[in-house]
Amino acid sequence: MQQKGKRDQFGSRLGFILASAGSAVGLGNIWRFPYVTGENGGAAFVFIYLLMVFSLGFTVMLAEFTLGRNTQRNNVGALMRLGGKAWSMVGWLGIVASIIILSFYGVIGGWTIKYVVSVFQGLPTGADAAAQAGQAFEGFITHSPSVIFYQALFMVATIWVVSKGIGQGIERFCKVLMPALFLIMVVLVVRSLTLDGAMAGISFYLKPDFSKVTGGMCLAAMGQAFFSLSLGNGGMLTYGSYLKKEEPLPSSAFQICILDSLVAFLSGLIIFPAVFAFGFEPASGAGLSFVTLPAVFSQMFGGVFWAGLFFLLLVIASLTSSVNMLEVVCAHFIDEKGWSRRKAPWAIGFGIFLLGVPSAISLAGGLKVYGKSFLDTMDFIASNLMMPLGGLFILLFTGWVIADIAKREVTNEGNVSFALLPVWQVACKVVAPLAVGYIFFQGLAW
Secondary structure (H helix, E strand, O other), X not given: OOOOXXXXXXXXXXXXXXXXXXXXXXXXXXXXXXXXXXXXXXXXXXXXXXXXXXXXXHHHHHHHHHHHHHHOOOHHHHHHHHHOHHHHHXXXXXXXXXXXXXXXHHHHHHHHHHHHHHHOOOOOOOOOHHHHHHHHHHHHHOOHHHHHHHHHHHHHHHHHHHHOOHHHXXXXXXXXXXXXXXXXXXXXXXXHHOOOOHHHHHHHHHOOOHHHOOHHHHHHHHHHXXXXXXXXXXXXXXXXXXXXXXXXXXXXXXXXXXXXXXXXXXXXXXXXXXXXXXXXXOOOXXXXXXXXXXXXXXOOOOHHHHHHHHHHHHHHHHXXXXXXXXXXXXXXXXXXXXXXXXXXXXXXXXXXXXXHHHHHHHOOOOOEEOOEEHHHHHHHHHHHHHHHHHHHHHHHHHHXXXXXXXXXXXXXXXXXXXXXXXXXXXXHHHHHHHHHHHHHHHOOOO
């Protein structure tokens, strides 16, 4: 179906960059990045991660922007217009991946809202604060009605923003919340760095020991870079489709990589000095934010305030990413099926909420798939299988099928200088597909 009326666009380049950075900045940066860094030895991992962001991540992001801006269409429409029906299946892969990810992401996003509320009811105290925090977290995630309630709140907030459109909803939302996110991070960094004993955490985080570098660490850094930038599900393609033709794509992609990396880097500066200052374990895994940090904040003067700020930070990061995932799906139904901007987010968002309920319930110990919880199974399918495959096919399509079109689009028909164009084209054709293919095959292990 042909689109009806004028298609929405970002009102400014700043709005596009903040929205795209918001898409990339999510729980992957603030929740996942610190604990993966802790598990992989600290500073050496950070160095390799940054290399991956500005090589692999930049390459895939620019490819997605190119497809979206050239066609001014959604995932499926863009691939259909440039490559025909066979290639449109890659677009569907991204849409389905976005649905699956948002279904369980909404559950975890609900945790962040719950913790903003709960920290003001009091933090764990005493020598066994960590144990108390662990018991509180376990008690919450295994009480399914509470988990579903906060999941619903998170999804309603996501749906409301998307229903307002690009300029009046997503762009305006990100122009307010992204600066707020950075402000909160700077305040928390200053507080963390002024703690007694913080330098031990700084040394762990910023003083690399390259003797610790292993193949597994490099793979973890590559995967973290790929997923923290929200690549492979067409989120950047979708936002690129709302970008004006005169805007320069390479510099926009580079700036988004900088903002995304900055958020991940600052999250480490918040967490590791505080964790080391109070003698906690940096390699605490996924429980670092929801178990270890409440115990850390309980040891600080004004701990409730600092904990509240931190979890508000997680709420903001979660929402800016979830908005992008919902927009990926809505854009298809608005462009191709003629759905209204008001109808699409509420109808699709409600369906995704229902799909997420089994993930919420599975935290209580039921609904296992071959030994994994339903939530972990959904995560495995989308993150380990669908997103890498989506990224791989987008790279191959950009590098081999539409190489000339991509060259013209990236340079704005020759009006924008891009010194790395030959390098980027080779990366799209060979280097990045090999890297993403490696991530995919390594991720197949159940």
